Amino acid sequence: MSCRGIAYLCYQMNLHEDLKQDERVWMPGVLDKDVRHFNIFYVQHNRDDKFNCKPYNRKGLYKISLLKGKTKLYYADKTMDFDSALLFSNPNIPYAWEHVESEQSAYFCVFTEEFFDQFINIREYPVFKPGNVPLFHLTPEQFQHFAGIFKQMLEEITLDFAYKYDALRTMVLQLIYAAMKLEPATCQQYKDSNGSMRIASIFMELLERQFPIESAMQRMELRHPKEFASQLAVHINHLNHALKTITGKTTSQLIAERIMQEARSLLQHTDWNISEIAWSLGFDDLPHFIHFFKKNQRLTPKLYRKAQPL
Template sequence: MSNVDLHEDLKNDERVWMPGEIGKDVQRFNVFHVKHNRDDKFNCKPFNRKALFKISLLKGKTRLYYADKTVDFDCALLFTNPNIPYSWEHLESEQVAYFCVFTEDFFDQFMPIKDYPVFKPGNVPLFHLDEEKFAVFENIFKQMLSEITLEFSYKYDSLRSMVLQLIFSALKLEPATFQPYKDSNGSQRIVSIFTELLERQFPIESTIQRMELRHPTEFASQLSVHVNHLNHALKVVTGKTTSQLVAARIMQEAKSLLQHTDWNISEIAWSLGFDDLPHFINFFKKNQQLTPKLYRKNQPV
């Protein structure tokens, strides 16, 4: 969505002239209202920005794709976090949508926002709304849109409370029920999203950057599928298991880091998610028949 590009522009803006926390919060939260008609119908693909959480209020016939499942709705509230792949498309010409997007550290002084059920892997992030409930949530978004324009030193604290109001109000509702995705090959869709989740973690560009998803159960949790279902889908489509695909990608990155950086081997091991150096050395030697040190030594200068 083009509006979210504002966050990209603001990343390089120090906002040194703003008082207090406002200079920071302007880069960590935004809210939008979008109304579309048959001349400018739009769809939504997943956010590729790792930092953004998103709450969407959607009205108009819409289809949500979530892992290997789908659900159609007319009016709903949708919660998405940076690690849960999803997409949606409108099925009719008239749509109304409200969005708020924020980073995890927008809440870091107050609470771990990712621990709320609506943002946890494995939970259903969609809540059907009738007209009455839609009006309630729409009013909260309208308050946000008004609040963010005010010259008020504590407006972002007020906006934080409105985000929590959205979350708590949603938790009182019954989540939507998803159906298997029947319009295309479900296994291929799982493989596509698994690959996206895996690749989002690369390249490793700093010694403070670390892989977060390494084990099959972690990927399955993000995809809201059983690990056996994930393994089966990957095996059918690629001929390889989850562990084999993850190991191959880790090896690819390990060799690149050994060849193109001056990081010590412990730093590389940590960045690739290994808790101890011997584990990384054994993993590398098993897959390359060389230790990381010998592999680096044999590379051309």
């Protein structure tokens, strides 16, 4: 899907929010709770459409893609080639792809974690977990089977049926369960220099996407090197090697520098108490944060805040 397509998808999923501002629009509650959390579509592309994409987004979209046509997938420091495949992605597993031949077609369904919130914990399924290969090669028969489910979903979403999203949830689970019975695709490593550059780039994006901290209720989710390594599906030593090669700094140093940057900003520009700042930056106890800050700044958080101009 092109970046233009992703933008259109986000527009569609935001459209309901805009419509709610209009008192003339009414929607049954059973539909209202799900319409913003799920969408499905079928697309065809030629080479001019620049068929590649990264699944980063502020909406936290999960995506299941049924892809047909010679395609190359880039995943962390790995690459995979396929003709027909089923691809799973969640908001924290970065990848990109590009088509190799001129004609491409694909089915996509996208949904938020909230779409399954009351029913299951979707992030616990292996196809969405970090460290697992998210791509499944398909035979022509398998492709037709999955295409049949997507076609049924496309038809279902157009129906005037109050419980259609419950039916769609069931169909999404059909895709997941059927995929888990298949063998995942094998992959190859990038050449070392390209692989290191890609890992470093994705690491920095994953780190930066956690900032700025805009509310005392917001908290860093990725705080330790092993958590980043898990998201990137690489060994922690491999992550350290890549970052040291590209940036000259270790994983821990890069994380600490970014946390300190945010800590100084929060101390200077908010009236949050220091315990709130410590919690939002992933520290479980205040003394740990004070020790960390003093080690890097040569001042305690309290003294640093007092030293700032009003």
